[in-house]
Amino acid sequence: MKKQYLVLAGLLVCSLWIAGCGKENQNASDTPEATAAPTQSPAEGELVDMVASTEEEEEESAENIIGTETETASQVTITNETGGEITQIYIRPYDIANTDYDWGEELVKGSFTLENGDKALYYFEEEEEDQLYDIRIAYAETDRNECFFRMLPLPEISQITLCMQGSGIEAVPYARYFDTDTQKEYSTLEDVLERLGLSGTNASGSSDGSGAEEGDTQQEPEATPAPTQAPSDTETPAPTQAPSSDTLIELAKGCIGQSVDALYSAVGTPSGGSEYVNEPESGETGYYYYDTFTVSTTVDGNGNEVVAGVW
Structure with missing residues (x-):
């Protein structure tokens, strides 16, 4: 009989312990989970400010x-x-x-x-x-x-x-x-x-991928009608043609060793302007840019600017 009481007492203690654990687990499961707050997107005005900044x-x-x-x-x-x-x-x-x-x-x-x-x-x-x-x-x-x-x-x-x-x-x-x-x-x-008087093809123009480079467009020359001759016994003299680029280059080469004024008298002023550069070997050197050639100048022993080269 005494053993039965001891067994019953042990069973009672175990059931109380189990009930306590269940209560603790239930309380833990009832705790609400924290909900993450949604991230707000910046307003349109804020985006503009961000880009500007x-x-x-x-x-x-x-x-x-x-x-x-x-x-x-x-x-x-x-x-x-x-x-x-x-x-x-x-x-x-x-x-x-x-x-x-x-x-x-x-x-x-x-x-x-x-x-x-x-x-x-x-x-x-x-x-x-x-x-x-x-x-x-x-x-x-x-x-x-x-x-x-x-x-x-x-x-x-x-x-x-x-x-x-x-x-x-x-x-x-x-x-x-x-x-x-x-x-x-x-x-x-x-x-x-x-x-500079050098040859170059398709070196300039836009890079938009269209294939149309600046300077590629060429227009066909229009035929010039022959002038109507007036009924006269006196022949009209042919118009004077402008010198070719080769002629101008030869005229410029003929000015080597002469002054820039002589160059201007022979071939005119440069259409592309000019500039001066201090070269390490030759000192101050001038460059005159014409349409189809370039003229370089130097300073002689008397301090005069003279034509040095043409190319």
């Missing part, structure tokens, strides 16, 4: 800046793909009548250099009468000459890349730029080759 951050993060940023300043991104390290940059409005070739102050002022592939942000105040600009660069490498990029429509450009075709003394500097109005990229290579 991103653009401002990109401008602020630009390390290579030339010119002065103002509320009225225009800006253009310049990329170096000439293959050398640029240490100096000059930019001026283009003027074909400019004979003193004053480039103004150098813009980099030793604050940075542009390795091949590097970029710089240029701020400038746009003048209504200045639609074309010239760029002049100098290199850290002593074996590289200064390079010139002429007649560039900077007010219409958002990005410009300074390039080089070829290498050594035969290298030709040219530029590619993105026009913000037409949303196309253009190249000045064909114009540069034409000014």
